[in-house]
Amino acid sequence: MMNLRNASRIGGVVATGAIAALLITGCTREGDGDAGPAEASPGITDTTLSLGISSPLSGPTAGPGSCTVAGLYTYLEAGNAAGGFEFGDGNTRTVELTYLDDVYDPAKAVSNFRQLVDDGIFAYVGALGTPTNAAILPIANEDEIPQVLLVTGATMFSSDQETNPWTFGLLPTYYSEGFAFGELLAERGEVTVAVLSQNDDYGDDYVAGFEAAIEGTDVEVVASATYEPTDPTLDGQVTELAASGADALLSAVSVTPLQVGVLTKAQSLGWLPEIFLPSNTSTPATVVIPGNGAAYPAVYTTSLSKVPVSPTFAEDEDVIAFNEAFAEYGAEIAPTYTPHCAWSYAEGAILEQAFLGMTEPTRDSFMEALHSIEDFQAPLLLDGITVNTTDPTLPAIQGLNLVQFNGTGYGPVQ
Template sequence: MKLRKKSGGVLGVVAMVSIAALSLTGCTRTAPGEGGGAQAAPGVTDTAITLGVTTPLSGATAGPGTCTVAGVTAYFGSVNAAGGVKFGDGKTRTVNIKAYDDGYDPQKSLANFQQMVSDNVFAVTAGLGTPTNRAFRDAAISAKVPQVLVMTGDPLFSDRKQSPWQLGFVPIYQNEGAAFGKLLAQSKGQHKVAILSQNDDYGKGYVAGFKEATKGAANISVVGEQTYEATDTSVDAQLTQLASSGADVFFNAMSITPLMIASLQKAQQIGWKPSWFLPSNTSSPTAILEPGGAGAYPGVYTVSFAKAPQSPTFAKDPDVVKFLADLKQYGNYPDVPAFPHCMWSYMVGATLEQAFKDMKEPTRDSFMTSLRNIKGLKAPLMLEGTAVDTTTDGQPAVSSVLVQKYNGKGYATAENFG
């Protein structure tokens, strides 16, 4: 088994679900008459299927990146221990995960995809990042390799015409931005909004969704807008400029963990204490809000579709209890996760399992057909009112979100703004 990053933790993660890895060598085709007569795709045998994850296991985004491997590995580690998945063709298979470190570098993610093709990976899944997933999207389409349930809110990945072998998992950026906008538009009182966004499709998507949802709202005015580059090491100048606007609401469409923490700290230092709207992937209570001193603000809001293990509300929830046990035993992740990506990729595992159960032939075409026909799946850890639905063109597997407000320990559903 090959691993792109020689890390004890990640090695353990991958090794846990590689029981049948040796059976893959020289055995990627189904013999005539087996599997309903269909020729098996690379990466699938009568007893096992191999999935690849290219994600940041090093660098500034290694925290959430490691979670994308740990969650899906934990899910299938538990499934494999119970005997594996019974596929739609009648075969029972174990699911192997191969992890590749891209350090959030698009060139590395492209190289990782090329290596996955050489390694006979059946499909790519769960990996974090818009630029890194975009880097090999064209190559995946050309090679007809599924690139599915990946952690990007880029709507391109859910457009079936433009991306026939792709599907995003998390809500598109526009959906998250719109959820914030609707909550604010329905609130009482006048609000001045300052916006800081990442200067790429990530930031632009959030802002577009927010502005569309607040269009025509008489109680909302945008009084300042600034952008930053994902490679920037400081946004102090932008924050100082935005603070001078007198905004009482700060919409911060930022994806970089260290910059988000620094932003929370800097705003306090200059005496600016608005309510904050944060993207779901940079809103962790323990990894971001606590070190950033978020309790100093009147309100910090984010969107979610997953039960948070850190929240006292879900401490004894059966889904959360099982998830944490699986994460420790099979994902080699002993702590309560600081990032939601651990929960998201666990849900990815459940969604993939459903697709496998409906997959009539051991082919990538059959897999994509079954994956795109999942509706109303209540995957483990999903909040009430959310579900997996892959049937709508232009939308990812999860498109419904709930706005939540930070309460000093975790998040609680925000019925209104304020």
């Protein structure tokens, strides 16, 4: 198999090994009773399985986007090097991943998805982004192509499986993150809050969860503003919110440079509220420290995974295995760590569980197996946070912990 680290880069797109070799070769498996042999879906043979992903590998969201690819690629390549993946139909297969750059642009993501399908992928997995995945969702479901374990917490990707049975999310919802922030403030009595949110389902979910948690409490939202991911700066919005003098800021911003800008602009205005950051833009090295988060009374976020770059987890067996494999397979894709590296690595283990449950080489069998995982402790997930996929209205991972920035990383809420 071609090593992705040596793949050519043309027009900002990273291409993997010969996908044409993965097209259907007529592999079949004897079915039950009189059903006869099961015809294999595109992208799977007796020895290989082809997966595809589109992610922002360049542009302002390149950090999280690259980690979303690198973590999954690391898990799959490590498994391939160990002899491949066992499937429920009795075959052992090499799993190959093709990834393309969409620059966090929905139109480009759709184009990439169509290209991957035309090239013969079996499933589209682990893609980052709410607007990009939303653009692909109707196409994937119309064409009955798995679009699964998406790296986004938007509720739309898991809440309506009857309408969109081929789409499925990975992460706890943004609604649940917003709710966790609201619960913390609700315990404090009278608190004023300013809210900055993305003008789409991502932002709507955060705000809805937060408002649900503070309903009937003494917490009051005194100012709110929205933004577009393409905005060059959020200085205007922050200035408007700062005028409220709110005690806390819920900054539901999904673009790393913009989130850093929010932190630095508020300080320049002399506004130092408590800060609540989404899990996808809260990495100390790329967001909180560059934004001088230590200047604020407190910075909170949510966490569901161990942090491989933290000394706290240096002796953890999962972290040691991840760091060794990532150094070999993922580091050239994502040189800077974000939580997406850990999330997508755990995603690889979830896929492996689904492979074990596949009794036929078909997309239908894959989806059935994917929705049959219970209480699975995926590597790098925090203790007590497990994978449960049997409820089709919820993402694969539902648990999360609220944590507080301690100057270098995150620890328990004080």
